Amino acid sequence: MLRLDNPVQYLPGVGPRRALELSGAGIATIEDLLLYLPFRYEDRSRFMPVAGLRPGIAATLQVRVLAKSLHRTRSGRPLLRVRFGDDSGTLDAIWFNQPYLDASFQIGAAVVLYGAPKPDPLAPKRLQMDAPQFEKLSPRDPQAGSIHVGRIVPIYQRIGSLSSNQIRSLMHRLLPQLPAALEDPIPSAVRRRQRLLARSEALGAVHFPPAGSDVAALNLGRDPARRRLAFEEFFLLQVALALKRRGRRTEPKGAELRMTPKVRARLRQVLPFRLTEAQKRVLREIKDDLVGAQPMNRLLQGDVGSGKTIVALLVMLIAAENGYQAALMVPTELLAEQHFRNLRRLLEPTPYPPVLLTGSMRKAERERARQALASGAARIAVGTHALIQQAVAFKHLALVVVDEQHRFGVVQRADLVRKGLRPDVLVMTATPIPRSLAMTVYGDLDVSLLDQMPAGRRPVRTVLKSERSREEIYRFVARELGRGRQAYVVYPLVEESDRVELKAATKMAEELARRFRGFKVGLVHGQLKPEQRSATMLEFFAGSVQLLVCTTVIEVGVDVSNATVMVIEHAARFGLSQLHQLRGRIGRGAEGGTCILMMEPKLGREARARLEVMRETLDGFRIAERDLELRGPGDFLGTRQSGLPELKVVDVIHQRDLLEQAKREAFAWVDSLPPEPAVWKTLPPMQAIRRRWAERLRLAEMG
Ligand code: ADP
Ligand code: MG
Numbered sequence: 137m138l139r140l141d142n143p144v145q146y147l148p149g150v151g152p153r154r155a156l157e158l159s160g161a162g163i164a165t166i167e168d169l170l171l172y173l174p175f176r177y178e179d180r181s182r183f184m185p186v187a188g189l190r191p192g193i194a195a196t197l198q199v200r201v202l203a204k205s206l207h208r209t210r211s212g213r214p215l216l217r218v219r220f221g222d223d224s225g226t227l228d229a230i231w232f233n234q235p236y237l238d239a240s241f242q243i244g245a246a247v248v249l250y251g252a253p254k255p256d257p258l259a260p261k262r263l264q265m266d267a268p269q270f271e272k273l274s275p276r277d278p279q280a281g282s283i284h285v286g287r288i289v290p291i292y293q294r295i296g297s298l299s300s301n302q303i304r305s306l307m308h309r310l311l312p313q314l315p316a317a318l319e320d321p322i323p324s325a326v327r328r329r330q331r332l333l334a335r336s337e338a339l340g341a342v343h344f345p346p347a348g349s350d351v352a353a354l355n356l357g358r359d360p361a362r363r364r365l366a367f368e369e370f371f372l373l374q375v376a377l378a379l380k381r382r383g384r385r386t387e388p389k390g391a392e393l394r395m396t397p398k399v400r401a402r403l404r405q406v407l408p409f410r411l412t413e414a415q416k417r418v419l420r421e422i423k424d425d426l427v428g429a430q431p432m433n434r435l436l437q438g439d440v441g442s443g444k445t446i447v448a449l450l451v452m453l454i455a456a457e458n459g460y461q462a463a464l465m466v467p468t469e470l471l472a473e474q475h476f477r478n479l480r481r482l483l484e485p486t487p488y489p490p491v492l493l494t495g496s497m498r499k500a501e502r503e504r505a506r507q508a509l510a511s512g513a514a515r516i517a518v519g520t521h522a523l524i525q526q527a528v529a530f531k532h533l534a535l536v537v538v539d540e541q542h543r544f545g546v547v548q549r550a551d552l553v554r555k556g557l558r559p560d561v562l563v564m565t566a567t568p569i570p571r572s573l574a575m576t577v578y579g580d581l582d583v584s585l586l587d588q589m590p591a592g593r594r595p596v597r598t599v600l601k602s603e604r605s606r607e608e609i610y611r612f613v614a615r616e617l618g619r620g621r622q623a624y625v626v627y628p629l630v631e632e633s634d635r636v637e638l639k640a641a642t643k644m645a646e647e648l649a650r651r652f653r654g655f656k657v658g659l660v661h662g663q664l665k666p667e668q669r670s671a672t673m674l675e676f677f678a679g680s681v682q683l684l685v686c687t688t689v690i691e692v693g694v695d696v697s698n699a700t701v702m703v704i705e706h707a708a709r710f711g712l713s714q715l716h717q718l719r720g721r722i723g724r725g726a727e728g729g730t731c732i733l734m735m736e737p738k739l740g741r742e743a744r745a746r747l748e749v750m751r752e753t754l755d756g757f758r759i760a761e762r763d764l765e766l767r768g769p770g771d772f773l774g775t776r777q778s779g780l781p782e783l784k785v786v787d788v789i790h791q792r793d794l795l796e797q798a799k800r801e802a803f804a805w806v807d808s809l810p811p812e813p814a815v816w817k818t819l820p821p822m823q824a825i826r827r828r829w830a831e832r833l834r835l836a837e838m839g
Contacts, residue, residue, distance in 0.1 A: 140167035157296030174290030187224035194252040229265040246273040321824035338364040374802030377580035389431040391534035414588035432560035438586025439756040440720025456515035460534030493519035496666035594728030623701035645685040700729040707733035712763035
C-alpha cells in the first residue's frame with residue numbers, strides 16, 4: 137500500500153530521473169501526483185469512423201498509418217503529410233515545421249487522433265486535419281486496450297519528457313495501490329450537506345471517469361469528482377484562513393479605543409467636506425471594530441477616487457486622540473510624500489502633526505522621525521516599507537493602515553503588525569478585486585466597500601487613438617493646458633530599470649517641451665533621484681508644471697484634481713486594471729476628463745478588444761473581472777507579490793458558487809471547534825492542511 141505522503145519514487149516506474157522531472161512540476165508526493173488532473177477527456181469508448189467526420193467538429197478516431205510523405209513547401213517549410221485510415225475511409229493530417237514527427241508514424245501503426253477536420257484545400261471533397269493531437273498505441277503494451285482506448289480517457293499536460301500517455305499509465309498503476317478508503321479531510325457532515333463524493337471515489341473518477349459519464353460535463357469541469365476536489369481544495373484553504381482569524385480573535389488587543397464626544401469633536405474639526413453615505417457607513421463599520429475587544433482586520437475596497445484617504449485619516453485620528461499611535465504604510469515614496477502633505481494640511485488644527493519616514497530621507501531627518509515615534513511624541517506616521525525596518529520602534533502603535541495593499545507582500549504586512557501590540561489593521565485597496573479572488577487572498581479579513589463616488593464627479597471620457605491622430609491630440613492637449621488645466625503623458629516601462637524605454641520617455645519629454653512652449657513640462661520616473669522626483673511632483677501639485685511625462689510611478693494614489701487629460705502611450709502594453717488605476721488619476725475634480733489610449737499600429741484584434749473594455753466602462757469591478765478572465769489570477773495580482781496561494785483544482789473564475797459554499801462551510805466548521813487548539817491538530821482537515829498548504833501559506837503559527 138502506498139501512503140499519500142510517500143515520495144513519488146515509491147511508485148514503480150518512477151526512477152530518479154522521472155522523479156526529478158516531476159518535482160520540477162511541483163510534484164513531490166503521491167498526493168501531489170494524484171492531484172495532477174487531466175486538462176481534457178476523450179471518449180474513446182466509441183471512436184468516430186472516418187466516414188462520419190464533419191468539417192469543424194472535433195472527434196476522436198482510431199486509425200492506422202497508411203502512407204506518409206515529408207517534403208518542403210515552396211516557402212521552404214518542412215511539411216509532414218500522413219494518410220490514416222480505418223474500415224470506413226481515409227483522411228490526411230499535416231504538420232508544418234515538425235519533421236521529427238516523421239519517426240512517430242510507422243506504416244501500419246495504430247494511432248488515436250483527436251482534432252477537428254477541415255476540407256483539404258487541394259481536394260475540397262476530402263477532409264484533412266491540421267496538426268491533430270495524436271497518441272500511438274503500442275502493440276507491446278498489454279494494457280493498452282484497457283487504459284488508452286475503450287473508455288473515456290484522461291488527457292494530461294505533459295510534464296518534461298513524460299507524455300500524456302505515460303502519465304495516464306502512471307495514474308493507472310497508482311490508483312489500485314492506494315488504501316481502499318482514504319481519510320477524508322472534509323468533515324462528514326459537510327460532505328453530506330454538500331453532496332460530495334468520498335475522496336477515494338473522486339480521485340479514481342477524476343482520472344478514469346466511469347463508463348457512461350457525460351464527456352461534455354467532464355470537459356467543462358462540471359462532473360461530481362472534480363467538484364468534490366475543487367471544494368476540498370478551497371475548503372482547506374478557507375479553514376486555514378478561518379483558523380488564523382480565530383486565533384487572532386482569542387487574543388485581546390493591546391490598546392483600548394473609545395469613541396468619546398471629545399474624539400468626535402476632533403474628527404469634525406478636520407473634515408474638509410461632507411462625507412458620502414458610503415464613507416459614513418464604512419467609518420461606522422470600522423469604529424465598531426476599533427471599540428471592540430478583538431483586533432480589527434478589515435479590508436477597505438474602494439474604486440480609485442472613492443475617497444479612501446479621508447477614511448484613513450479619520451481612523452488614525454481616533455487612535456491619536458485616544459493617546460495611541462497610528463501608522464499609514466504605502467507602497468511608493470511618491471505616495472508617501474503626497475499623503476504626508478495632505479495629512480499635514482488636514483491635521484493642522486490638531487496637536488498631532490504627522491511624521492514621514494521613507495528610505496530616501498536624509499539620515500538626520502530619518503533619525504528625528506524615528507525618535508519621535510519611539511518616544512511617542514509623534515502619534516501619526518506615514519511612510520513606505522521603511523516603517524517596518526528593524527530599527528523603527530513605536531511607543532504604542534495601536535492602528536496600522538496599509539494603502540494600496542495589493543502591492544505589499546503578506547510578510548511585510550505581518551512585520552508591521554508585529555511592531556504594535558496586536559494593533560488594529562485596516563488594509564485599503566483601489567484595485568477592485570473580484571469577489572472570488574478576494575476570498576482567496578483576503579479570506580480572513582472582514583470587508584468594507586466604498587461603493588459610491590463623492591458627488592459632483594463628471595465621468596471621464598475614454599478614446600482610442602492611433603498615431604495618425606497625434607497632431608489632433610496635441611492640439612487638444614494644448615487647448616486644455618491653455619484653459620489652465622494639467623495633463624499627464626504616461627509611458628510604459630516594463631521594468632523601471634529598462635534603459636531603452638527610459639530613453640524613449642526622456643526623449644518624448646524633450647520633444648513635448650519643444651512642442652508645448654509656454655508650458656512647463658516635467659518628467660518623473662523611478663530612476664530619478666528621489667529629491668529630483670519629488671521636486672517635480674511638487675511643481676505638478678502646485679500647478680507650475682502643467683504637463684507631466686511619467687512612467688507608472690504615478691499609478692497608485694496620486695491626486696491632482698486639476699489634471700483633466702491623460703495620454704497613455706502604447707496603451708496595449710498595460711494590464712486593464714493598471715489602465716484603470718492610471719485613468720483614475722484624472723477626472724478627480726468637478727471637471728471630468730479625457731483619457732486617450734494610444735494604440736500601436738497593427739494592434740491585434742484581441743488587444744484592441746481589451747482596450748475597448750476601457751472605453752465601455754468606468755466601473756473598476758467590471759474591468760477587474762474582465763482582466764481576471766483575460767489574464768488569470770496569477771498575473772492579475774502578481775502572484776509572488778500578493779501572496780496569493782496557487783490553487784491547483786479550483787477555477788476561481790468559473791466556480792464562484794462553489795467557492796462561496798466552501799468558504800461558508802469552512803468558517804462555520806472552525807467556529808464550531810472546541811476552544812483548545814491542542815485538539816485541533818489531530819483533526820483530518822488540519823493534517824491535510826499541513827501536508828498541502830503549510831508551505832504555500834506559511835501557516836506555521838497556526839498551531
Ligand atoms: P482614493 O480612494 O482613490 O484614495 P482619494 O482619497 O484620493 O481617493 O480621494 C479622491 C479625491 O476625492 C480627493 O481629492 C479627495 O479630497 C476627494 N474626496 C474624497 N471624499 C470626498 C467627499 N466626501 N466629498 C468631496 N470630495 C471628496
Ligand atoms: Mg488612494
